[in-house]
Amino acid sequence: MSRRLARAAKGAVFPEDNDSAFLLDVHRRAVPTEAMPHYRDDDEVDLVIVGAGAGGSVLAQRLARAGWRIVILESGPFWDPDRDWVSDEAGQHKIYWTAPRVIGGEDPVELGKNNSGHGVGGSMVHFAGYTPRFHPSDFETYTRDGVGADWPLSYADLKPHYEKVERELPVAGQDWPWGDPHSYPHAAHPLSGASELGREGARKAGIEMRVGPVAIPNGTFGNRPHCIYRGFCLQGCKVNAKASPLITHLPDAIAHGVEVRADSHAARVEVAGDRVTGVTYLRDGVERFQRGAAVAVCGYSIETPRLLLLSATEGWEDGLGNRHDQLGRYLMVQGASQVAARFPQPLRQWKAPPPEISSEQFYETDLARGFARGFSIQTVGPLPIAWAEHVLADGHWGRGLREYMRDYNHWTTLGLLCELLPQARNRVTLADEHDSHGLPVARFDYTQCDNDRANIAYGTKVLETVWEAAEAQDTLTIDRYAHLVGGARMGFRPEESVCDRDQRVWGLANLFVCDGSVMPTEGSANPALTIMALASRLGERLGKRLVTASAEPAGAASYTS
Amino acid sequence: MARSFREAGHLPKQSADGEPRPPEELPRQRAGLTPQMHGRYPDYDVLAQADHWDPVTRELLESRAREVPPVTVFTAAEEACLRPFLDVVLAQDAEPRIPVFEMVDKKFAQGKLDGYRYEDMPEDPETWRRVAAMLDRVARERGAPSFAALDDEARDAVVDAFSEGELESEDLNVSRAWSVVMRGALSEFYSHPWAFNEIGFGGPAYPRGYMRMHQGPQGREPWERPEAFEEDPVIDVPRRGLK
Ligand SMILES: Cc1cc2nc3c(=O)[nH]c(=O)nc-3n(C[C@H](O)[C@H](O)[C@H](O)COP(=O)(O)OP(=O)(O)OC[C@H]3O[C@@H](n4cnc5c(N)ncnc54)[C@H](O)[C@@H]3O)c2cc1C
Ligand code: SF4
Numbered sequence: 001m002s003r004r005l006a007r008a009a010k011g012a013v014f015p016e017d018n019d020s021a022f023l024l025d026v027h028r029r030a031v032p033t034e035a036m037p038h039y040r041d042d043d044e045v046d047l048v049i050v051g052a053g054a055g056g057s058v059l060a061q062r063l064a065r066a067g068w069r070i071v072i073l074e075s076g077p078f079w080d081p082d083r084d085w086v087s088d089e090a091g092q093h094k095i096y097w098t099a100p101r102v103i104g105g106e107d108p109v110e111l112g113k114n115n116s117g118h119g120v121g122g123s124m125v126h127f128a129g130y131t132p133r134f135h136p137s138d139f140e141t142y143t144r145d146g147v148g149a150d151w152p153l154s155y156a157d158l159k160p161h162y163e164k165v166e167r168e169l170p171v172a173g174q175d176w177p178w179g180d181p182h183s184y185p186h187a188a189h190p191l192s193g194a195s196e197l198g199r200e201g202a203r204k205a206g207i208e209m210r211v212g213p214v215a216i217p218n219g220t221f222g223n224r225p226h227c228i229y230r231g232f233c234l235q236g237c238k239v240n241a242k243a244s245p246l247i248t249h250l251p252d253a254i255a256h257g258v259e260v261r262a263d264s265h266a267a268r269v270e271v272a273g274d275r276v277t278g279v280t281y282l283r284d285g286v287e288r289f290q291r292g293a294a295v296a297v298c299g300y301s302i303e304t305p306r307l308l309l310l311s312a313t314e315g316w317e318d319g320l321g322n323r324h325d326q327l328g329r330y331l332m333v334q335g336a337s338q339v340a341a342r343f344p345q346p347l348r349q350w351k352a353p354p355p356e357i358s359s360e361q362f363y364e365t366d367l368a369r370g371f372a373r374g375f376s377i378q379t380v381g382p383l384p385i386a387w388a389e390h391v392l393a394d395g396h397w398g399r400g401l402r403e404y405m406r407d408y409n410h411w412t413t414l415g416l417l418c419e420l421l422p423q424a425r426n427r428v429t430l431a432d433e434h435d436s437h438g439l440p441v442a443r444f445d446y447t448q449c450d451n452d453r454a455n456i457a458y459g460t461k462v463l464e465t466v467w468e469a470a471e472a473q474d475t476l477t478i479d480r481y482a483h484l485v486g487g488a489r490m491g492f493r494p495e496e497s498v499c500d501r502d503q504r505v506w507g508l509a510n511l512f513v514c515d516g517s518v519m520p521t522e523g524s525a526n527p528a529l530t531i532m533a534l535a536s537r538l539g540e541r542l543g544k545r546l547v548t549a550s551a552e553p554a555g556a557a558s559y560t561s
Numbered sequence: 562m563a564r565s566f567r568e569a570g571h572l573p574k575q576s577a578d579g580e581p582r583p584p585e586e587l588p589r590q591r592a593g594l595t596p597q598m599h600g601r602y603p604d605y606d607v608l609a610q611a612d613h614w615d616p617v618t619r620e621l622l623e624s625r626a627r628e629v630p631p632v633t634v635f636t637a638a639e640e641a642c643l644r645p646f647l648d649v650v651l652a653q654d655a656e657p658r659i660p661v662f663e664m665v666d667k668k669f670a671q672g673k674l675d676g677y678r679y680e681d682m683p684e685d686p687e688t689w690r691r692v693a694a695m696l697d698r699v700a701r702e703r704g705a706p707s708f709a710a711l712d713d714e715a716r717d718a719v720v721d722a723f724s725e726g727e728l729e730s731e732d733l734n735v736s737r738a739w740s741v742v743m744r745g746a747l748s749e750f751y752s753h754p755w756a757f758n759e760i761g762f763g764g765p766a767y768p769r770g771y772m773r774m775h776q777g778p779q780g781r782e783p784w785e786r787p788e789a790f791e792e793d794p795v796i797d798v799p800r801r802g803l804k
Pocket of ligand 2: 230232233
């Protein structure tokens with residue numbers, strides 16, 4: 001579609017080969033599963049997917065459309081938003097991955113509610129909803145800036161999939177001037193009063209902010225109701241307005257023969273020779289084995305390396321894909337410090353979706369700043385508990401804390417996403433401790449490098465400048481992290497990565513990794529759209545047999561996309 | 562008025578002595594309850610909106626507002642220390658109190674986890690136990706039989722040192738322990754509908770949603786109530802010697 005046509009059709013374009021939005025029920029929020037097939041454990045399906053999250057669900061939907069028979073094993077429950085979810089910050093604790101994990105290193109990253117989800121839909125059930133693309137530079141930071149790593153594929157490889165996924169979620173936002181300039185299928189949402197102040201302050205400080213991009217349709221979308229601006233996006237959208245694979249990809253996948261097997265925790269990927277044969281999993285305390293012609297591990301940046309480590313076996317003594325001690329390494333988080341600002345008029349920052357406006361003006365390297373790569377700026381909308389953590393982090397307790405809390409409605413908050421660099425020492429290993437299934441839990445060590453510290457410090461100064469320009473009366477700052485990616489990165493050679501450019505684990509012809517853990521760098525964009533675009537690309541290539549799960553090396557021709 | 566609640570002068574970082582303006586100078590809560598009845602939104606009761614919430618959320622929040630869970634995890638000695646500690650860190654110096662101690666106990670009784678543990682820290686319930694033991698030990702070093710036996714000023718001093726990571730402990734990383742107990746306490750306190758009343762939070766919003774997103778009074782939903790910026794004459798007039 002030409003750009004002019006696309007603009008005229010804003011809000012009226014539906015994806016061509018994904019009917020999810022129309023397969024949902026009009027009167028209840030749960031995904032209809034009456035027609036879902038059930039495969040026997042000993043039935044060798046075409047693909048076993050571990051994890052019904054961003055990567056796993058998109059891969060399943062693409063391949064189901066290509067006729068593959070697929071089972072998704074999901075450790076968590078199959079959510080019914082009407083019955084299981086509440087419109088409450090504390091009451092939604094269950095959607096997070098809260099099983100034990102150990103954290104270490106010099107700058108440990110707190111996990112739990114701040115990272116991965118548990119249950120059908122994965123972490124996007126509680127993601128904020130920002131869906132920016134990566135910039136073309138993200139795929140070659142080593143060549144351009146001498147830091148990080150080059151990806152074994154380019155922006156051009158992902159671009160058609162970015163566009164496709166943006167239509168499926170769909171994404172709403174203003175025309176996007178940064179990176180590869182583009183527009184969005186839905187017009188930008190109206191702006192809340194709280195975010196207007198951020199945009200105005202930024203403008204005065206010489207920084208451009210734009211509305212979006214968010215995975216919340218502007219209006220209804222198929223059978224999905226419109227957003228009611230209630231601000232609970234990080235608690236799961238009871239409305240079905242905010243996108244998550246639970247409603248954007250799994251309905252269509254199920255309609256095309258995918259079985260989503262919830263409450264099924266994968267314990268091991270089984271190997272025979274240079275091929276995997278299926279997945280051993282635990283359901284109701286019973287160990288079972290699902291046979292599959294191929295396996296895709298899509299369990300999130302921590303659980304994916306953990307499962308591959310737990311699958312160690314003869315010939316793979318240190319874990320699958322770990323002959324060169326690469327597995328679990330180069331795990332990244334983004335620096336996500338936030339600065340809140342106080343104004344005389346009430347602002348009620350808890351209204352409207354937390355993701356509203358963003359700037360990518362500082363995304364690329366500018367050596368005058370004294371460090372490589374950059375950051376983006378985005379709005380956030382902390383609910384009361386998150387706001388209390390923010391006030392605490394600024395050093396308040398007792399009467400001082402209560403006073404800042406009572407003042408909640410006068411505040412608005414901007415956050416950073418700083419690109420922190422991949423480092424071999426930041427990695428997942430197995431701890432001595434065991435989870436409720438009796439399996440060793442993950443340990444995640446994290447230490448920043450000097451470039452990381454300089455980036456976060458600079459970004460925080462910029463936020464302070466914005467609030468000064470807006471004439472804020474007081475500010476409160478919290479240092480935090482967001483968005484884990486990496487840990488099973490793709491690369492050019494097995495010596496420096498876990499999988500190849502088709503996300504196939506080196507040395508195991510029919511084992512794929514399809515989630516955020518394959519990412520070699522993280523950019524300063526939120527990762528979900530890129531994770532989905534990667535899955536869409538892999539699905540297309542497998543479906544068209546441009547890459548096959550067979551032991552024969554794929555011909556050179558099949559490696560051009 | 563330098564310290565009005567409308568402007569920023571009532572906030573600790575904007576006042577000369579680093580102290581907030583005393584909340585006793587706000588009106589008393591008139592609708593529903595707030596912890597200690599401070600009324601920044603004196604006529605706002607979020608629970609009065611419960612009919613507009615979906616049934617699952619309504620059930621959860623109404624029971625949270627009603628319930629004082631039984632104590633089953635912490636010992637009597639731990640309770641004797643942690644209760645006054647929580648009163649200090651949450652400034653709950655009078656009734657009605659949000660039963661944070663009981664709520665924390667219930668969370669541990671249910672075995673609820675937060676998804677991570679620092680390599681040099683024990684499980685969360687054990688951290689709370691060791692914090693209680695540390696506070697009592699510090700109190701003894703300062704000449705009192707226990708933390709509970711300290712006077713207000715001495716308790717504040719101990720808690721202040723704790724918040725700065727300045728207490729000694731052989732079995733705890735003290736600043737991490739501060740973060741664990743404070744975040745545990747705040748997660749309970751600010752999940753309680755009385756706290757929503759106090760801070761003017763709209764609370765559950767499904768299926769009704771919010772419709773007014775503007776700055777200032779225009780942004781108030783029809784069912785929200787205005788903020789009280791001015792002092793309560795019943796307290797203020799006698800205090801200034803006018804009556
Ligand atoms: C508070 C918060 C806000 C966020 N906001 C944004 C945002 O605005 N924009 C954005 O782009 N990103 C955001 N993210 C991040 C984003 O949600 C994730 O990066 C993304 O969903 C990860 O996708 P994934 O496919 O790697 O894994 P997931 O989507 O997490 O899927 C993994 C699935 O695998 C399952 N699983 C794991 N191990 C096993 C096992 N052994 N057996 C069976 N199943 C298993 C898990 O239960 C889970 O359902 C946010 C995250 C958080 C925490
Ligand atoms: S603000 Fe909109 S998208 Fe977010 S949870 Fe509410 S209805 Fe859903």
